[in-house]
Amino acid sequence: MPELPEVEVLVRHLAPHLRGRTVHGVEVRHEKVIRPSTAEELRRRLKGRAFGQVTRRAKFLRFELDGPDAASEPLTVIGHLGMTGRMFLQPTGEPLPKHAAVALDLGDCRFVFEDTRYFGRFNLDPTALDGLGPEPLTGDFTPEAFAAALARSGRPIKVKLLDQSVVAGVGNIYASEALFRAGISPKRPARRLTRAQVVRLRETVREVLAEAIECGSTLPLDFGGGRDGLFYYGTVAGNESKFYQERLRVYDRKGEPCVACGTSIRHLVQAARSTYWCPRCQPAR
């Protein structure tokens, strides 16, 4: 589920459904995801508040909650999907999924954060956002800023694309995709990219993310009629995973012919993460 585009699509879908809804109760089923907050604290501070703006920063979700009265301090819940997190609404009374970590009682429905591996977060700790670099689509992700960040490192460019302080929101899938489109080898030391390559890579990073958001926004989300109810994102009805895979040109395509030149797509491991690339379209230099 989660890189920047998936989180963006989720936020856009959740926001209008959460806005204005009051939290009547907080059920914490897996304490790990709310650290360093506590279940007690989450309950005490959320209860009686109503959802306001829902926004995204990098791969994080921010839920603003309006106070019980006008003089209340603003409150923001920070969410992160980790590798396997999902968030959705379901009717009150429906059984929670096996790995539900947090469920908010909104009256006739519940807002559920479910995460199989519990790598995600749902807490009151905004410090997680402190070290993030520029937003690639809406922030100050300029060629100058990008070049300056890359110049400080001799690590492979693929590894630096995953560094959230360089550019915030790129994950393992779109890192390979952006490098393929830019025609840059994933192994190239970051500081060895030419100026033209930095400019081009900045463009392809923005392209792959923007296209993924566009694609996700048009997915037939199960919205209203589905067996699990009001809103569901993640295991969406129909063929979204096929649709999703078909857009990717190199990721998870080891041994398949390159869409541009036919050369067999290669796989390597960098910083313990899989990289996919075309050795002909992305030459060593």
Next chain:
DNA sequence: CACCATGTTCCTTG
């Protein structure tokens, strides 16, 4: 049983 997985944080070493 072995290995792999869309992510981040923490620890150690230089």
Next chain:
DNA sequence: CCAAGGAACATGGT
């Protein structure tokens, strides 16, 4: 102070 590299987290799929 910083960069780099690796383990850890936890569960499920192949």
